[in-house]
Amino acid sequence: MRGYTPGQLAAAALIAAFLLAFLAVPVATVVYVAFAEPGGGFTLSHFATFFELALMRESFWNSLYVAAASVVFASLIAVPLAYFTVRFRFHGALIIQTLGVLPLIMPPFVGAVAMQLIFGRSGSVNLLLGEWFGIGLPIMEGLNGVIFVEALHYFPFILMNLVVAMGNIDASMEESAQNLGASGWRLFRRIVFPLAMPGYVAGASLVFVKVFDDLGTPLVLNVTNMLAPQAYLRITSVGIEDPIGYVIGVLLIGFSLFALWAAALALRGRDYATLQRGGSSLAMRALKPWQAAAAYAWIALVLLLVLSPHLGILLLSLGTVWSFSVVPDGFTLQHYATVFQDSPRMIGNTLAYCGLAALIDVVLATAIAYLILRTRLPLRGSLDLVASAALAIPGVVLAIGYLRTFRGVEIPFSGELVTSSWLLIVIAYSIRRLPYALRSCMAALTQLHVSLEEAAENLGATKRRTLQRIVVPLMMGGILAGFVTSFMTAAVELSATIMLTTSQSLAPMSYGIYLYMQSAAGRGPGAALGVLAVAIVALGTHLSHRFMRSRAVDLDRQL
Amino acid sequence: MTKARVEAHGIAVRYGRTVVLRDINLAVEPGEFFALLGPSGSGKSTLLRLVAGFVEAHAGRLLIGGVDVSGVPPWRRDVGMVFQNYALWPHMTVRENVAFGLEERRLPAPAVADKVRAALGLVNLLDYAERRPSQLSGGQQQRVALARTIAVEPKVLLLDEPLSNLDAKLRIRMREELRALQRKLGITTIFVTHDQEEAMTTADRIAVMDQGVIQQVGTAAQIFDEPSNRFVASFVGSVNLLPADSLLAQDLRLAQHPRTADVVIRPHTIAIARAPGDPGRRWVAGTVADREFLGALIRYAVTVGESRLIAEAPHRVGGESHRVGDVVYIGLDPAQARLLNSSVGGEP
Numbered sequence: 001m002r003g004y005t006p007g008q009l010a011a012a013a014l015i016a017a018f019l020l021a022f023l024a025v026p027v028a029t030v031v032y033v034a035f036a037e038p039g040g041g042f043t044l045s046h047f048a049t050f051f052e053l054a055l056m057r058e059s060f061w062n063s064l065y066v067a068a069a070s071v072v073f074a075s076l077i078a079v080p081l082a083y084f085t086v087r088f089r090f091h092g093a094l095i096i097q098t099l100g101v102l103p104l105i106m107p108p109f110v111g112a113v114a115m116q117l118i119f120g121r122s123g124s125v126n127l128l129l130g131e132w133f134g135i136g137l138p139i140m141e142g143l144n145g146v147i148f149v150e151a152l153h154y155f156p157f158i159l160m161n162l163v164v165a166m167g168n169i170d171a172s173m174e175e176s177a178q179n180l181g182a183s184g185w186r187l188f189r190r191i192v193f194p195l196a197m198p199g200y201v202a203g204a205s206l207v208f209v210k211v212f213d214d215l216g217t218p219l220v221l222n223v224t225n226m227l228a229p230q231a232y233l234r235i236t237s238v239g240i241e242d243p244i245g246y247v248i249g250v251l252l253i254g255f256s257l258f259a260l261w262a263a264a265l266a267l268r269g270r271d272y273a274t275l276q277r278g279g280s281s282l283a284m285r286a287l288k289p290w291q292a293a294a295a296y297a298w299i300a301l302v303l304l305l306v307l308s309p310h311l312g313i314l315l316l317s318l319g320t321v322w323s324f325s326v327v328p329d330g331f332t333l334q335h336y337a338t339v340f341q342d343s344p345r346m347i348g349n350t351l352a353y354c355g356l357a358a359l360i361d362v363v364l365a366t367a368i369a370y371l372i373l374r375t376r377l378p379l380r381g382s383l384d385l386v387a388s389a390a391l392a393i394p395g396v397v398l399a400i401g402y403l404r405t406f407r408g409v410e411i412p413f414s415g416e417l418v419t420s421s422w423l424l425i426v427i428a429y430s431i432r433r434l435p436y437a438l439r440s441c442m443a444a445l446t447q448l449h450v451s452l453e454e455a456a457e458n459l460g461a462t463k464r465r466t467l468q469r470i471v472v473p474l475m476m477g478g479i480l481a482g483f484v485t486s487f488m489t490a491a492v493e494l495s496a497t498i499m500l501t502t503s504q505s506l507a508p509m510s511y512g513i514y515l516y517m518q519s520a521a522g523r524g525p526g527a528a529l530g531v532l533a534v535a536i537v538a539l540g541t542h543l544s545h546r547f548m549r550s551r552a553v554d555l556d557r558q559l
Numbered sequence: 560m561t562k563a564r565v566e567a568h569g570i571a572v573r574y575g576r577t578v579v580l581r582d583i584n585l586a587v588e589p590g591e592f593f594a595l596l597g598p599s600g601s602g603k604s605t606l607l608r609l610v611a612g613f614v615e616a617h618a619g620r621l622l623i624g625g626v627d628v629s630g631v632p633p634w635r636r637d638v639g640m641v642f643q644n645y646a647l648w649p650h651m652t653v654r655e656n657v658a659f660g661l662e663e664r665r666l667p668a669p670a671v672a673d674k675v676r677a678a679l680g681l682v683n684l685l686d687y688a689e690r691r692p693s694q695l696s697g698g699q700q701q702r703v704a705l706a707r708t709i710a711v712e713p714k715v716l717l718l719d720e721p722l723s724n725l726d727a728k729l730r731i732r733m734r735e736e737l738r739a740l741q742r743k744l745g746i747t748t749i750f751v752t753h754d755q756e757e758a759m760t761t762a763d764r765i766a767v768m769d770q771g772v773i774q775q776v777g778t779a780a781q782i783f784d785e786p787s788n789r790f791v792a793s794f795v796g797s798v799n800l801l802p803a804d805s806l807l808a809q810d811l812r813l814a815q816h817p818r819t820a821d822v823v824i825r826p827h828t829i830a831i832a833r834a835p836g837d838p839g840r841r842w843v844a845g846t847v848a849d850r851e852f853l854g855a856l857i858r859y860a861v862t863v864g865e866s867r868l869i870a871e872a873p874h875r876v877g878g879e880s881h882r883v884g885d886v887v888y889i890g891l892d893p894a895q896a897r898l899l900n901s902s903v904g905g906e907p
Binding site: 456458 | 639648659664
């Protein structure tokens with residue numbers, strides 16, 4: 001049995017060509033340049049140069065330190081929250097659900113400026129502390145600021161993974177431990193946490209990678225002695241020929257891959273799907289009054305911290321002047337007017353680029369999911385592998401790869417350079433968001449029992465008709481969720497955007513926010529644009545949750 | 560509806576190195592209700608999927624209505640399959656589900672509507688046409704699946720454990736409905752089940768399968784009374800298997816060919832009493848080692864020398880009953896004992 005049709009083979013070839021041209025080749029180019037002598041030939045001299053530069057060594061350690069410290073702080077926030085939700089019966093569950101989403105809808109580079117104004121040296125908190133106690137907290141000083149902002153932004157990755165993992169622990173696991181004499185802290189340490197470990201490691205490794213690769217937050221906070229900002233600065237100031245930028249690219253990819261690989265290795269054979277069929281998850285306990293008070297206090301504190309960038313950016317967008325004061329001096333809608341006057345084009349660009357990129361993503365993701373799960377095409381697994389590998393490629397590196405690979409390439413007929421068009425921005429968005437859309441589509445198709453398709457074939461529908469009438473309609477929830485996720489995360493992408501945007505007229509909102517934030521006068525309009533971006537993302541999140549929910553209901557009814 | 564004959568000649572199927580079916584030879588007569596009976600992993604579902612076209616054979620030929628269908632894709636085979644989980648499409652109403660196959664055959668809309676109505680009428684679900692599958696009970700879903708399949712008037716009807724998802728009472732009713740419907744339509748039907756009672760009560764003939772091999776083909780009475788090997792004897796009904804060279808078998812002069820054979824004795828043919836009775840039986844003394852009260856029957860395990868025999872005695876209020884440890888006589892009827900040639904079939 002051959003197991004595939006010519007049409008499927010052609011689709012696979014097209015997808016492979018796209019991934020090759022816009023992911024594999026650009027990344028390979030970056031790696032090649034980092035290891036190539038000017039005349040060709042292999043060399044490690046660029047790496048030697050890199051480590052000879054004090055600034056580079058410092059950046060390297062700073063990046064590692066910031067990523068690791070962010071994981072630690074994110075864990076401190078997330079682990080107790082996850083434990084409260086799964087373990088105790090109390091009204092905070094909904095708040096925690098909300099806490100899991102709120103930070104993610106605010107891109108960290110947008111929130112960073114607001115955080116500066118609230119927690120910075122002359123920000124609201126330190127002004128109040130100074131007034132009342134005569135002290136100041138260096139929360140936003142240098143690397144501290146980056147760690148603070150990143151941990152607050154990315155802790156939901158750990159929270160969500162941990163809640164799912166703990167929710168999957170079968171009550172009988174805990175009960176048998178209690179039956180054998182374990183309780184309290186020992187029960188948590190020896191049974192509950194080890195069983196939830198896969199979820200924690202998955203979340204923590206993701207946080208590490210995200211922080212390590214982030215360009216926008218350090219740039220906005222004016223911290224340049226880290227790897228991603230250095231790569232950006234080298235390429236934009238020294239030039240596309242400078243090998244140091246490529247060396248940094250290789251280091252960024254290397255550490256991302258290493259973190260993901262280490263997580264996979266740590267988890268191998270340990271992803272115990274512990275919830276038995278028909279089993280129940282961990283028993284919920286009622287809180288004692290003092291426990292409830294402690295839990296609520298912790299949640300309130302986290303909620304306050306999590307909401308501070310949102311609140312800050314809103315105040316900033318509505319404030320007249322906000323400097324050396326706890327809150328802005330006065331309020332105005334002028335910044336919104338400025339934004340709509342100056343940059344309606346940016347909003348339009350964002351909608352167009354992200355819509356197009358999300359469309360490319362769901363078409364590719366649906367096709368890849370189908371090819372992998374429903375055909376016996378040789379090497380089909382590698383499509384998934386390559387598409388998912390985009391997770392480990394930082395936006396900066398992908399952008400450097402594009403600029404180098406497509407240098408001098410003209411768009412047919414128009415004669416315009418590819419590197420100065422909007423084309424690469426859209427493609428970069430779609431490549432970087434493809435893994436999310438792919439997971440969403442794979443999940444949707446995995447949940448579809450194959451007999452639903454066989455029944456259609458049995459009744460006379462060809463593969464193509466079955467795809468059209470059965471598979472795609474039934475996957476629609478997952479496809480829409482994938483579209484929305486791609487769209488909204490692309491809307492706040494900065495690291496590739498900042499490098500690939502060549503002119504104001506082609507700039508999307510994220511670039512506009514960054515530009516505005518460069519000057520004190522631009523902060524107001526920048527914040528207003530940020531509020532609009534957050535509104536778009538929030539709307540998208542809401543929609544995707546609705547799609548997922550209606551989808552889940554459908555599947556519940558199905559069997 | 561046309562009645563087609565289904566024939567398999569030397570069919571073999573492998574998944575990688577695992578042999579799933581080997582040397583399957585089978586002929587299902589036109590209009591016959593034929594059951595494939597076997598434990599899970601016996602290859603019965605694979606054989607059914609092979610007929611539907613979802614599995615391809617590595618060797619052998621499959622003929623439907625005299626035509627070799629190897630290489631014909633599922634959508635052009637014209638065999639209707641009812642899936643174990645019904646596989647009703649959740650995004651379509653009952654009517655849309657049933658109409659699907661007819662639309663794919665490019666029938667004009669009025670003809671589709673007529674046939675959908677006829678099919679739903681046949682399974683008494685006309686009133687449910689606008690509902691979604693999720694709003695139906697298990698039994699109703701199963702009837703929709705059946706209606707969807709027979710609406711396209713296939714040459715062969717394939718049923719993959721169609722009753723396994725229903726509760727015990729409903730299963731018996733659906734079994735009768737299924738049989739009645741099949742008689743009415745006269746369609747060649749192949750029915751996969753692991754439940755011997757289901758197979759014996761519904762099918763005209765049964766193929767007993769194990770480890771990818773057809774062990775025996777015959778009517779229910781044939782495979783029960785004349786099992787061709789140990790596997791069939793023990794899978795269909797409960798059974799005592801005595802090695803023909805055992806002392807008990809020799810004592811009772813049940814075996815003519817020692818060493819090469821087993822003696823099969825069904826527990827319900829063995830009498831159990833405090834003292835030898837009916838002289839037509841061979842009586843031998845033993846000790847009750849265990850007993851299970853089953854309501855209509857009492858099942859005794861009796862130790863006779865080195866052998867252990869299962870005997871089932873009908874139970875009546877006030878009837879004779881024995882306790883564990885009692886010395887009893889068991890009476891075997893040579894006419895009910897069957898000799899099995901153990902070199903044929905069974906454990907490969």
